[in-house]
Amino acid sequence: QLQLQESGPGLVKPSETLSLTCTVSGGSISSSSYYWGWIRQPPGKGLEWIGSIYYSGSTYYNPSLKSRVTISVDTSKNQFSLKLSSVTAADTAVYYCAAPSDYYDSSPPFYWGQGTLVTVSS
Amino acid sequence: SYVLTQPPSVSVAPGQTARITCGGNNIGSKSVHWYQQKPGQAPVLVVYDDSDRPSGIPERFSGSNSGNTATLTISRVEAGDEADYYCQVWDSSSDHQVVFGGGTKLTVL
Numbered sequence: 001q002l003q004l005q006e007s008g009p010g011l012v013k014p015s016e017t018l019s020l021t022c023t024v025s026g027g028s029i030s031s032s033s034y035y036w037g038w039i040r041q042p043p044g045k046g047l048e049w050i051g052s053i054y055y056s057g058s059t060y061y062n063p064s065l066k067s068r069v070t071i072s073v074d075t076s077k078n079q080f081s082l083k084l085s086s087v088t089a090a091d092t093a094v095y096y097c098a099a100p101s102d103y104y105d106s107s108p109p110f111y112w113g114q115g116t117l118v119t120v121s122s
Numbered sequence: 123s124y125v126l127t128q129p130p131s132v133s134v135a136p137g138q139t140a141r142i143t144c145g146g147n148n149i150g151s152k153s154v155h156w157y158q159q160k161p162g163q164a165p166v167l168v169v170y171d172d173s174d175r176p177s178g179i180p181e182r183f184s185g186s187n188s189g190n191t192a193t194l195t196i197s198r199v200e201a202g203d204e205a206d207y208y209c210q211v212w213d214s215s216s217d218h219q220v221v222f223g224g225g226t227k228l229t230v231l
Contacts, residue, residue, distance in 0.1 A: 037220070039220075039222075046206075046208065046222060046223075046224045046225040047157075047222040047225070048222065049219070049220035049221070052220065054218075058218075060218035060219070062219070063123065063216075096164055096165075101176075105212060106152075106171075106211075106214070107170075108167055108170050108212075109165075110167050110170075110176065112166075114163075114164055115164055
């Protein structure tokens, strides 16, 4: 049973880079999931997929965010991270890390972190 | 990019059946997943691969998918089912894209 926990600054200034980390417990990040993903939810709005990094190391990003997003894995810390550059107020959201419980391409996120609110404001 | 369309809201009386739809072009050819999200909480997977239920999800939750519409059906609705519900697919034609519907607020009258 995997557990995921997001961490990072709750306040980021406009034009700066948002950086979040997801710590995985209950299994090795190298072998416990088919992919690791980030999803966000602006206040009062719906879910938006940001991107995923697969066990192979391949990354896939939402086209609307692709130019600003980087997702990476740190196996030594059992963590994966999100970096979103040049943020604006529109990037204010609750950010979730998530992972599937099965090993196939369309497997849905099953394990979710509790979410962390990131506000973009000067 | 692939678009999923959900009604903004659905209302149902306790004990009745709620049906939440998710529309998409030829969605019947894709695997559809459904999430329940209560205020202040992370989403919970309630149906995956059109009609399967994760362990611990009541049998009252079921799903179907055909043509251009997928449906989440909640039988014998309870007050505790009041939540936002999201459908989701994986769009293999668009480079591993994960797509969410806009969400439906289920109100139990």
